[in-house]
Amino acid sequence: MLKIGSKPNLRQGSQHLRRSPRILTESQCPGGFAMTMPDERTRALLWAGGFLIELARDDSLPLSIRRRALVIARHFPTIEDISAMAQSRQPSGLSTMVASPDETPSWAEDCRHGPLRHSTRLAWPRDLDSQPALQSEPPMSNSKLRGLVDAHERAETAAQTSSLAVWRAVVEAEPDLAAEILQLFSTVEKAADWATKSHRGLDASPARVIAQGRANVVAEVVRKAAHGYAG
Incomplete structure (x- = not known):
């Protein structure tokens, strides 16, 4: 059993954790639980938020x-809150x-269940x-609906992960333009969502237009939007 105040082998433990990002048991972590890295803390917060959703929706658990x-969950950090905290870049x-x-x-x-x-x-x-008592048919419908909602939320989470990956590539390709887009939309998630969807004034998504070597076209749309012009 891990004792509070014990001195684990931090070097050995942290290397083991970084090799295996999934949740570990005490027996799987040599020397105890190591010092947490920022990305590991973010992962834990996102998992915990999703776990709260799962607990709240599980009819088999005590009320x-x-x-x-x-x-x-009402007061727990959301994925948007975590993004804002990470972007603030305060010294403490x-x-x-x-x-x-x-x-x-x-x-x-x-x-x-998504974040x-x-x-x-x-x-x-x-x-x-x-x-009120329900007839036999509605529970079957509810079960089907729940399955579809779960599938939709998983797909939504996967889509967000994909759009964030595209956004990172945009930042690498056009850092100055990415900074303008981020300033316009405030959060990375909103900027990534905008960059991966089609918009009026562009013949493809902004990310695709940038990939085609036409970053100036996207920059013009962004600057018009920043000055209040539709586009």
């Missing part, structure tokens, strides 16, 4: 646990302890005995 998970505080989610791509693999977002909506768990 008290589901309600406690929902209350915690939590911003120096977390990495941006787009710099931590492996988190999506084990986030079954906790500002848009996440969790219904207050109610006692099934206090709810």
